[in-house]
Amino acid sequence: MKKTILSIVTIASLVFTGCSLSEDDNTPVDGGVITAQNLAGNLTSDLTIKSGIAHNLTGALLVKDGATLTIEAGTTINALAGGTDVYILVEKGGKLIADGTAANPIKFTSSVTSPKAGDWGGIILNGNAPLSRQSGSDSNAATEIKNSILFGGSDAADNSGILNYVILEYTGARIDDEAEHNGLTLNGVGSGTTISNIAIFNGDDDAIEFFGGTVNATNILVVNAKDDMFDFTQGYAGTCTNLYGVRENGYTAVTSDPRGIEADGNLDGNSPSDINQAKFTINGVTIINNADGVEMSDGIKIRRGAIATITNAYLVLGSGAKFGDVIDLQDSKSDADDATKITAVASIANGLDITDVKNTVSGGATITLTTGTTGGADKSVFAWTGYSF
Template structure:
């Protein structure tokens, strides 16, 4: 993994180069254009201000920032591979600004793969999408790329992600800014997101900063921070979600939470209150000690979870704020049809383990999965080559 000093130097270099890339006219690849398409083997870099197509089955390099501006669409066809260059001293990431779109549509057997030639966690900066849907902080600026996000259009459409795998992301721009697999900033529910995988990143798999985007058939494998993370009022739905953390003995590192969920860290009651609705979850952790949390609900978040299996952490479910627990006690939030391998931990003692069981949930200390393949065997929607 690249050292922090190297990363900070790379960030300074990337900032110094941004003037030149932003002044270019559709500086979207080296190797020439084929209509509105980029030739096979070209290097993607700079900014696009009109539609660009990456043709089916082609392979591309990514060098530095690749920014989709307002009014432009990045179209990525089935079977495309994009490989971040790991030794070019430039920070690599894809950023879709408000009003821009990414239409990345693969298939189960011909997925779109975004990876790095280094093949190690933290090698590149992942995908960042900025929309115009509501957050509970009003408008904000993305952690990566300093792009605006948020607004009042909950139906905003930032495009389509389907059968996309993001590998080895999580680049640390500085100690406070690490890149996830895919980050959704105020993304609206006009956006389509399904059959996506985040694989072996060094930060979160999928993170949501507010917005209303809905997701389905999503997989996170061995991302060292949280598998799923939300804050700033995310209110979408999530159906058929898997998180699997390979055992530390073979993976080489611990992973953090399966879900880490906040409303907003500086104001637990900020509105709109985070309240996603999640159905059909299989979450398997790789840390069974007391301080390892599975589903961590805190800082005022609400949630509805209907159907989940959670195991492999010291605490399968942890509640960490009065606001979060009160919403469960009142029935505003719901945890139901869940099977977990340990007692619910209530830090405030408002919504207790006894209430959790009374709601129809079950504790089964023998619940375990001995491999990722065992999870795939339960989920026919994971068939094909798109899941690694």
């Protein structure tokens, strides 16, 4: 059977190294279109995945330079649970076109009937956009979960594809204490890429993390991230609009320092003399901790040379939930840049203390925090997810 399948792939002019097609599909490939597939391996030419049947992600799927993976609206991809090597990685020069609709979103989820956070890795896009770096050095860095594959470059307008109306569930498989998957990892992704209408549920690490790059993101819903909801580092220089993050009551899984927003100017604060430190904007963000008995380290944490401009932020605590600090701009390695400006509203219900704020040690950043019961992201745009707010 294996020889037959490889013959079909060859006839269809596809190069999909290490790929295993479904045993019960008599016509798995039709002119470069996959109708039923166990997906894994190296994709080196264009491929379209059809909707109408569940597909299986059984290992690492690498979209190589020059190849485009297109996933039709309404498609569900079930990721094999239990392995750290189950993920999709789009390399520099490759593209992922996952352009769903509100009526027919694209879903990536766990393969098991009783799924849990960390069942599989997630989606990684590697682009050619700039990163923080030492002056005179190349703008390249190693992918956290696969160091042999690099990301970053000099093309701020680089295009890694489209993710629109996409749901990611049960991501975040951990490789070891130093390396783990996020739900969606954007490595040096350029502004030519579309990231919009994304929902990330029940992840075992960060929900979404931006490592440098210039990509903009709009309408991002995060529910129950074990670590950070929204993470920015390594020179990220884009704009995010309408972010909504919530930790539900009863969701008690935490790392040592879970946060709503975390931002570093350079990678882990280890290169304070880097050029192109993170300088980004967030317009409209809601951070809610509803988990009784769980303390999130910070609602918003900006540090290590990052410059953040955040407007219309809204922070809320449920009964028994806590923030270590509502807003914190200090860090032992280095504080946020004093050009940081944050305008936020906090609900003082359930013990939220708006004095739990730390400006930079110099006091030079601008923090405007008032009390109220409205503000932040427009949650109505997430109706397509079916999530009950």
